[in-house]
Amino acid sequence: METTDKIGIEQVNEAKQSSLDDPIAIFSQAISELSARQSFNLPATLRQQLRSMQTSCPICACDFSQQSSIVVAQIVPIELGGPDDFSNCFLCCERCSRKRGTSDLLSLGDAFCSPPTAPPLPSHGRALGFSPADLVQRRAELLARSANHWTPHTRNSMKSTVLRHLAKRWAEHRFRVFAHHSSDLALIGFARRSGDAESSGVARVLSKFQGAHLALVGEAESVYQVDPGRFLRLIWSIIELNALVVSVRVPGKDALAPSSEWQQFWPDHVRSVAALRSRLRPGHASNFGELARCPDASRVLSDRPDAARKRRNSAARVERNRSQRLALYHQKRVEEASQDSAYAVLEARLLSLQPS
Template identity: 80%
Template structure:
């Protein structure tokens, strides 16, 4: 019995699966009775099914952005709905609850103090954007000098898709991606699993509660970035016995940014991290967003022309050296024929 238990502890995939099961448990959320009564005075019907609360005996407090998906644990993230809708929704994003919850295209605005909270589907979706702006995992391909409104526009495009949760582990010789039973709606998880399989991942463990895929460590960061662009909330999981990567190269060092903290978005530095600024200044394998301003376009054209000019000069010097060596070795005829054929191919 002890040998079987020890073998299970030594199995990194089993440890990873167990960690997902533990973190997939429903997180309790208690709203004080005074605030609950305040919500009841502000709402008269369920925003999901539009049923009247006076004809419903079971009314529960739900969250606009579930805590499991990074939502804040406060009153602004709460609304009332019937128990049937809350059970049907589980931890899925509001955007997966039908056409009434369509995502707005405008960037989330900062909520003014004292503004009355609305509870229609449109109001809840707008508040969802405001709440996501206060949650975590906001890394973008923009540089640390980008304006805040530019970053918000990029994030708004990402938040137009339902958010789901992905568990990940990355060490020097092992890369794992996993999903729990409460990771999100079925459609979003299906798209994510198709993407993972398309990237060459293999199924390591599949059951009703946990799905684990093993990924090539070399393509792990690219896959993580693709999942984040699908609006995935990345949850790092440490596996016992697996050595961590060097400081500054661990992907989980780069995700817990908050849009409201402009200084954090610009510095990309983690608090109490031993790494230097240059090691954490840019996310690994992040795709850069280039500016379309006339000055930036002119600089890129000049840079491309300079690179091509330097390449031509290096190539000419290389051919001159080959001609000189061929004259000394007596193989000038063969080399001249090769250079002539190369010139014909270019013309």
């Protein structure tokens, strides 16, 4: 009996050790740990202030005087990168809060699916409203101060151009994706508490079209393995779907490929549009100069006819300049060789071999 127990214990230990050595299992375990709901406690004075400003639930329009359980919810959940301050809070009934979970505000019905057309303006100094339209407007303002990834614009782009690009991104439902990228391993993970199911489903379909295959399915998470060479294209496509990408480190898999350019910068995110536009890396002082700056991402090619015409003209001009430089280079080499005596002897021999 003791021998059987020892064998069973050894098998369990071997299984645990193999799971610890498997990077995909480690990645899945990290997702389950990072997916835990983050607590946010609003002080009692601010809670009373909200109670005096709201009389009904903006989601189901029920009267607060007839509700015994009222909870504090976030317009942009903390799990999706929202700030933990008073401007991100509103009151709703417990049933609506439990039904929503950590999904985006736009997933709550037609009343919340009309994002503002104008770029978001700061709400400082204005009275806070709690209608669905007011919450959607404040959502855009909060996303401007939330964790955002880089845009495909250069650092010389105007702030209005960057905001217009971000406004198109913020018009989509926000969700969360976990990712790891090293020289020989690229993983994309989705958790059950990653936002609304529709957005996560679209990201899964996009992952499959980009060559990702399902590597592990857990109780509350799923992991896809991607070709490291296709990772950046995939992760930028998911970011454009308004995903908050959470970087996950896997022990022993942190070495990036040389000359990777954006590979070592893609996990960085900032909470300021000004820093986003200047490409300053988070956590780095500005006096580092260019060492603290991220490179520009690949530009998004426009499908407009004038943009396509400009690209064709630019490509033709580049090819024409290249041909001219190549012709001048060969002409210079011929002139240098013609001044050499060995070239004259070789030319005389070639002329003597030609038939008369």
